[in-house]
Ligand SMILES: Cc1cccc(C(=O)O)c1OC(=O)C1CC1
């Protein structure tokens with residue numbers, strides 16, 4: 001594919017105008033951003049379920065059609081998430097080696113899911129009631145891309161406690177990316193694309209996981225076999241701890257002093273990339289996070305004390 005790098009404008013899922021990088025040649029404008037790593041490529045599944053589908057081609061380099069919104073956000077938010085990992089953690093794409101970022105939008109029909117396939121991101125359009133196009137939220141895209149970071153580092157097995165930690169890492173970095181770009185940031189997950197007819201709810205809450213029926217203490221963990229052993233359920237335990245570490249608070253009588261988003265992000269990034277292993281459980285997660293914080297701030301630091309308190313507050317001792 002040859003052509004010239006260009007900057008296009010378009011409207012995202014929520015109707016917000018944004019700019020992003022495209023590639024222009026005689027055929028028209030492709031959603032190809034050659035300015036980041038080995039490139040960001042966005043595809044159209046045309047409501048079928050073959051991936052990656054067709055590389056997105058637009059006629060005039062202006063992406064304002066309703067059908068374009070899901071692709072505009074998938075492309076622009078993948079670029080922002082790339083920038084977060086590169087600029088904040090010095091990681092070049094999800095593998096540290098500039099791997100291409102491939103996304104497919106308009107996947108399936110009324111598909112209420114988004115996922116990392118093992119090699120690319122995939123986004124459904126939602127059914128218009130439970131979800132609107134799922135690429136319309138930065139925390140969702142950063143969530144999916146963090147699965148790729150996890151798979152190329154700790155490679156946490158996607159079931160039971162290791163799977164819950166896998167899921168929580170994606171929610172944590174989804175939220176940190178949303179704050180980094182000040183994109184209506186909060187400690188909720190997927191709020192911008194979830195239940196358009198219901199105000200104030202979210203797919204999950206990190207601030208209060210019980211709002212979506214998930215545990216906020218290890219003693220309340222799910223031990224069944226659903227959801228791969230509760231990977232989207234028991235993530236609430238770690239999500240609450242992360243919320244407390246960054247923001248502070250008292251939970252079940254345990255007080256945590258805030259260390260802020262940036263230090264929390266550096267601790268979780270080091271934990272994920274240097275200490276966690278495929279079968280890490282919550283106990284190993286506590287030890288690993290303490291070690292990462294010790295490496296960064298010292299054994300007697302306030303940051304280490306807050307990590308210990310945050311895990312204790314959610315019953316992981
Ligand atoms: C909507 C959805 C369904 C199933 C799996 C995932 C998954 O990627 O784990 C999923 O996406 C999310 O959880 C992102 C955060 C909104």
Ligand SMILES: [Ca+2]
Nearest residue numbers: 139186188189
């Ligand atoms: Ca959010």
Ligand SMILES: [Zn+2]
Nearest residue numbers: 143147167170
């Ligand atoms: Zn996930």
